[in-house]
Amino acid sequence: MQTIPIEHGLILASILFAIGLIGVLTRRNVIFVLMSLEIMLNATGLAFIVASSRWGHAEGQVMFIMILTLAAAEVAIGLGLIIQMYRRYHTVDISLLSGMKG
Amino acid sequence: MIILFYLAAIIAVISTLCVIVQSNIVHALIYLILSLLAVAVIFYVLGAPFAAMLEAIVYAGAIMVLFLFVIMMLNLGQRSTDQERSWMTAKGWIAPSVMAAILLAQLLYVLGGYEYDLVPVEVGVMEVSALLFGPYVLAVELASILLLAGLISAYHLAKK
Numbered sequence: 001m002q003t004i005p006i007e008h009g010l011i012l013a014s015i016l017f018a019i020g021l022i023g024v025l026t027r028r029n030v031i032f033v034l035m036s037l038e039i040m041l042n043a044t045g046l047a048f049i050v051a052s053s054r055w056g057h058a059e060g061q062v063m064f065i066m067i068l069t070l071a072a073a074e075v076a077i078g079l080g081l082i083i084q085m086y087r088r089y090h091t092v093d094i095s096l097l098s099g100m101k102g
Numbered sequence: 103m104i105i106l107f108y109l110a111a112i113i114a115v116i117s118t119l120c121v122i123v124q125s126n127i128v129h130a131l132i133y134l135i136l137s138l139l140a141v142a143v144i145f146y147v148l149g150a151p152f153a154a155m156l157e158a159i160v161y162a163g164a165i166m167v168l169f170l171f172v173i174m175m176l177n178l179g180q181r182s183t184d185q186e187r188s189w190m191t192a193k194g195w196i197a198p199s200v201m202a203a204i205l206l207a208q209l210l211y212v213l214g215g216y217e218y219d220l221v222p223v224e225v226g227v228m229e230v231s232a233l234l235f236g237p238y239v240l241a242v243e244l245a246s247i248l249l250l251a252g253l254i255s256a257y258h259l260a261k262k
Binding site: 002003004005006007008009010011012014015016018019020021022023025026027028029031032034035036038039042045046049050052053054056057058059060061062064065066068069070071072073074075076077079080081082083084086092 | 103104107108111114115118119121122127130131134137138141144145147148149150152153156157160161164165168169172173175176178182186189190194195198199201202203205206209210213214216217218219220221222223225229230232233234238241245248249251252253255256257258259260
């Protein structure tokens with residue numbers, strides 16, 4: 001059986017995480033921000049799977065399932081908030097929501 | 103099997119880059135599905151077939167369809183694509199990209215010290231479920247409560 005150096009898997013996870021971070025920081029469309037958050041959560045799941053594969057354990061997959069559940073709940077609530085935001089302001093520009101009423 | 107890992111890794115990085123530079127939101131979503139499927143291939147190569155199947159079914163299937171439904175509900179169209187294009191200026195991109203690149207370089211520098219080799223051994227559904235319903239049963243219950251809370255709040259938020 002051939003081997004994969006563990007740092008290659010972790011480097012891939014870091015690259016995907018950094019791309020997702022750039023997406024969160026630069027996009028103004030709130031749906032793109034949510035998609036970039038998904039990329040970042042997926043990259044952390046990849047890091048867990050790589051680490052559990054290194055030791056031959058199943059705990060990493062358990063943590064991946066927890067991350068998956070978290071991502072599903074987060075997306076459901078986030079998309080509900082986006083629908084509510086579009087109803088009130090008729091836009092998906094996230095910088096409109098920077099002000100507070102008080 | 104090793105060549106599969108590197109091919110899927112290249113596809114994942116390129117399609118994820120395509121997601122954050124797209125101006126058409128549906129195209130970005132399709133690229134994101136491609137990226138998630140590539141990550142599922144990587145999971146399979148690394149010996150986690152259960153995680154690979156969950157990635158394909160839950161992430162690329164359910165969550166992305168949820169995104170697609172919301173995009174169709176909002177009915178953004180061509181106007182939104184033009185607006186997206188006008189928002190993507192070089193000034194807004196350079197500073198965050200450089201800072202994220204510096205963080206990535208630091209991560210790569212730290213990770214460069216590891217010299218472990220990974221031998222992909224298949225860890226199947228049985229081991230994972232034995233853990234899920236053994237020592238981690240409390241976490242499973244908490245996850246179910248989290249999903250219930252997500253369901254209720256999504257219903258409340260999306261209601262008229």
